[in-house]
Amino acid sequence: MTVFRSRLNPGVEREYGALAHDMSELAKTMPGFLEEKPLLPSMVSASPLCSSLTAHRIWRGATILNTALHKKRDVARSMPSITYSVQRSITSTCTTAMLFPESEELALGAVVLRGAVADDAESVLAELPRLAASSPFRRVTIPTGKAMSVEMTNCGAVGWVSDQRGYRYEESDPISGRAWPPMPESFRQLATRLAKQAGYEYYEPDTCLINKYSVGSKMGMHQDRDERDFGQPIVSVSLGLPIMFKFGGKTRTESTIKVQLHHADVVVFGGVARLAFHGVGTLRKGSHPLTGDVRYNLTFRVAQ
Numbered sequence: 001m002t003v004f005r006s007r008l009n010p011g012v013e014r015e016y017g018a019l020a021h022d023m024s025e026l027a028k029t030m031p032g033f034l035e036e037k038p039l040l041p042s043m044v045s046a047s048p049l050c051s052s053l054t055a056h057r058i059w060r061g062a063t064i065l066n067t068a069l070h071k072k073r074d075v076a077r078s079m080p081s082i083t084y085s086v087q088r089s090i091t092s093t094c095t096t097a098m099l100f101p102e103s104e105e106l107a108l109g110a111v112v113l114r115g116a117v118a119d120d121a122e123s124v125l126a127e128l129p130r131l132a133a134s135s136p137f138r139r140v141t142i143p144t145g146k147a148m149s150v151e152m153t154n155c156g157a158v159g160w161v162s163d164q165r166g167y168r169y170e171e172s173d174p175i176s177g178r179a180w181p182p183m184p185e186s187f188r189q190l191a192t193r194l195a196k197q198a199g200y201e202y203y204e205p206d207t208c209l210i211n212k213y214s215v216g217s218k219m220g221m222h223q224d225r226d227e228r229d230f231g232q233p234i235v236s237v238s239l240g241l242p243i244m245f246k247f248g249g250k251t252r253t254e255s256t257i258k259v260q261l262h263h264a265d266v267v268v269f270g271g272v273a274r275l276a277f278h279g280v281g282t283l284r285k286g287s288h289p290l291t292g293d294v295r296y297n298l299t300f301r302v303a304q
């Protein structure tokens, strides 16, 4: 049974079919698993993706499955056809696609939520001068000694740093020797909401890396792998000028998808996509009403 059409990755339809099968198996052992409830308007609008009843069943199943998987890993073992992390990725992207037709799947576990922070952008941007007054934007050097073109700072319990000693998280800002500014509560709530929107429940970021791109800045393909727990997704918020985002696989040689990220778009990647190589192209000259000639990117992580 095909339950969901993936625009970017037709191959995953098979996996969604397998998920639907596993869900009906699970329904036999978990009462209420495919319980019928009236459709939400947002789900009705997602119905071109599949029949509305199927959408509803899968959406509800995915929600319950995600909760069950979080609480009880042996539920995953009762469905041997796909692994725990693949199930999570599938349910995440499946749920997201059902509920938010504006989302675009990049890979299993990875989505772009188009315009997801349109209403929050101004208040997020308003926090940046205060954060930067405490820990200024700076260009860090990578272990080879070369300076990155993007400027960055952090807020939260720890902050990502790089120098000739390597990449790592530090509790204090190496420039001031003081703790990084705390993550604003509004940032934490926003990241939790966005992760949930992408299907990742219980997301509690402890750090936010804030990247500032000026004309000519770029970020090469890399993995985010300095965090302790790869079970938690990355939530990446784009503000201001557009840029080309590149998303590949777990190795550098795998093919790369390119998507333009605009103001207020959000990329969330976790599950089997958590260690995917990614990067952005060079920022082109332009002007945005809220950020002028720069682009900001806020990357939320669970580092500790």
Ligand SMILES: O=C(O)CCC(=O)C(=O)O
Pocket: 209, 211, 219, 224, 236, 238, 245, 278, 279, 280, 297, 299
């Ligand atoms: O600027 C972006 O959209 C990506 C940033 C990024 O990949 C990172 O900070 O690790």
